Amino acid sequence: xxxSTRGNSSGRAGKSxxxxxxxxxxxxxxxxxxxxxxxxxxxxxxxxxxxxxVISLYLPDMGxxxxxxxxxVYRQGAFAGVNPAPLLRPDxxxxxxxxxxxxxxxxxxxxxxxxxxxxxxMKELEPGAEVLILTATSGDTGKAALEGFKDVPxxxxxxxxxxxxxxxxxxxxxxxxGGQNTYVAAVEGNFDRxxxxxxxxxxxxxLAERLRAEKIFFSSANxxxxxxxxxxxxxxxxxxxxAVEQGHVGAGALMNVAVPTGNFGNILAGYYAKRMxxxxxxxxxxxxxxxxxxxxxETGVYQSRRPFFLTMSPSMDILVSSNxxxxxxxMSGRQAQSIRQWYDSLAQTGxxxxxxxxxxxxxxxxxxxxxxxxxVRNQIQRTYREHGYVLDxxxxxxxxxxxxxxxxxxxxxxxxxxxxxSPFKFATSVLNSIEGKEGSGNEWxxxxxxxxxxxxxxxxxxxxxEARAERKVWHCSPKEMSAVLLKELAL
Ligand SMILES: *Cc1c(COP(=O)(O)O)cnc(C)c1O
Numbered sequence: 001x002x003x004s005t006r007g008n009s010s011g012r013a014g015k016s017x018x019x020x021x022x023x024x025x026x027x028x029x030x031x032x033x034x035x036x037x038x039x040x041x042x043x044x045x046x047x048x049x050x051x052x053x054v055i056s057l058y059l060p061d062m063g064x065x066x067x068x069x070x071x072x073v074y075r076q077g078a079f080a081g082v083n084p085a086p087l088l089r090p091d092x093x094x095x096x097x098x099x100x101x102x103x104x105x106x107x108x109x110x111x112x113x114x115x116x117x118x119x120x121x122m123k124e125l126e127p128g129a130e131v132l133i134l135t136a137t138s139g140d141t142g143k144a145a146l147e148g149f150k151d152v153p154x155x156x157x158x159x160x161x162x163x164x165x166x167x168x169x170x171x172x173x174x175x176x177x178g179g180q181n182t183y184v185a186a187v188e189g190n191f192d193r194x195x196x197x198x199x200x201x202x203x204x205x206x207l208a209e210r211l212r213a214e215k216i217f218f219s220s221a222n223x224x225x226x227x228x229x230x231x232x233x234x235x236x237x238x239x240x241x242x243a244v245e246q247g248h249v250g251a252g253a254l255m256n257v258a259v260p261t262g263n264f265g266n267i268l269a270g271y272y273a274k275r276m277x278x279x280x281x282x283x284x285x286x287x288x289x290x291x292x293x294x295x296x297x298e299t300g301v302y303q304s305r306r307p308f309f310l311t312m313s314p315s316m317d318i319l320v321s322s323n324x325x326x327x328x329x330x331m332s333g334r335q336a337q338s339i340r341q342w343y344d345s346l347a348q349t350g351x352x353x354x355x356x357x358x359x360x361x362x363x364x365x366x367x368x369x370x371x372x373x374x375x376v377r378n379q380i381q382r383t384y385r386e387h388g389y390v391l392d393x394x395x396x397x398x399x400x401x402x403x404x405x406x407x408x409x410x411x412x413x414x415x416x417x418x419x420x421x422s423p424f425k426f427a428t429s430v431l432n433s434i435e436g437k438e439g440s441g442n443e444w445x446x447x448x449x450x451x452x453x454x455x456x457x458x459x460x461x462x463x464x465x466e467a468r469a470e471r472k473v474w475h476c477s478p479k480e481m482s483a484v485l486l487k488e489l490a491l
């Protein structure tokens with residue numbers, strides 16, 4: 001059973017939580033109780049079987065058969081024939097590559113599964129209904145969600161991305177997406193504007209009622225949907241099992257993880273894995289120049305009204321980290337009242353301050369740091385020069401923050417950096433960071449140049465993108481999002 005972080009919903013079962021995506025009226029669903037799952041009994045499972053174990057603990061009401069089919073994607077779908085999340089050790093740290101799915105970013109790990117879960121949930125709860133998925137994207141979620149949901153019966157999906165706020169490759173990935181049920185909108189404004197626009201549409205009960213009359217229901221493919229976080233818990237276990245098998249960590253010894261963070265979804269899955277009994281030590285939360293989270297851990301104040309920077313790691317250019325609400329709910333001792341106060345204050349004044357106990361608990365779980373753009377470039381350059389390994393700019397943020405952590409604390413614990421995107425998604429930035437190299441200024445040529453330089457292969461999903469026909473894209477301001485939606489979908 002699940003409850004709302006804001007105390008306005010309780011006792012919902014997993015299926016309904018996934019179908020809804022977000023608590024009607026505001027708030028996020030969290031499980032009442034975090035189940036235990038000892039890692040040692042999981043040795044020898046393949047990724048798919050591991051995923052089934054983890055997911056079924058949280059969604060027992062889904063049934064074995066549905067879950068079994070959903071996790072087949074790791075065996076037979078887009079990840080066929082490869083380890084969906086290999087652990088490498090190119091440097092003094094481990095790297096968990098999470099970008100072997102169809103869109104070359106870690107969002108695939110969850111978004112290849114979520115449509116199966118959502119469809120099964122809807123089929124039982126609202127037979128014959130249609131789900132309208134609304135998604136705000138800082139670049140990678142959009143394409144991964146379009147890929148996951150395209151032509152899934154009973155669903156339509158609309159992706160809103162910040163115009164000018166995503167890389168050329170990310171944009172082209174979305175504008176060339178296939179599917180009869182997929183729509184893409186470019187919004188003037190940054191990701192936070194897109195995300196709050198989507199949240200406003202969800203929160204409008206009048207709109208929901210109107211659509212309900214036509215048997216259309218909103219849901220979300222963003223990590224505000226618990227169904228997005230759940231499949232992400234799996235790869236923390238997978239990382240640990242590989243680390244033990246490869247001899248980097250003694251059986252049962254602690255392992256740290258460093259996570260490039262935007263919406264706090266990836267690292268929150270790590271927090272839940274730890275609560276489930278996985279021997280994780282420090283969770284290292286890495287931000288880019290939009291360092292709202294690392295400032296929070298320093299001061300206890302979450303301040304979203306601040307200059308916004310477009311960086312080389314656009315998927316982390318976020319000032320309102322949705323899932324942080326779930327984390328604070330846990331850190332406050334599940335005080336829905338406090339969460340409501342803080343998030344009302346965030347909505348009204350752009351900031352809030354937590355009490356000392358909540359801050360102390362938060363710090364005991366997370367080490368937070370950030371990296372500036374020159375530091376990120378330097379990290380990419382050094383890791384390539386010394387180890388021949390190409391980091392994407394998001395992963396490089398985490399590698400850099402980890403190195404700071406190591407210097408500051410001297411903690412020798414084996415640490416895994418979660419690698420969230422293929423460097424080819426950001427080929428120009430990566431080339432410009434490698435010593436003595438320069439991008440051509442043409443993102444498509446730079447894919448080839450990076451291939452020549454590194455000897456790595458361009459991921460299949462990124463090949464020939466520039467030649468593909470583009471679809472019709474909606475254009476709107478944040479205020480017009482709901483109107484454009486209704487008009488274009490003739491609702
Ligand atoms: C989405 C994304 C992130 C941030 O993940 P969150 O779950 O939002 O914290 C980091 N790197 C890449 C490449 C991403 O696509």
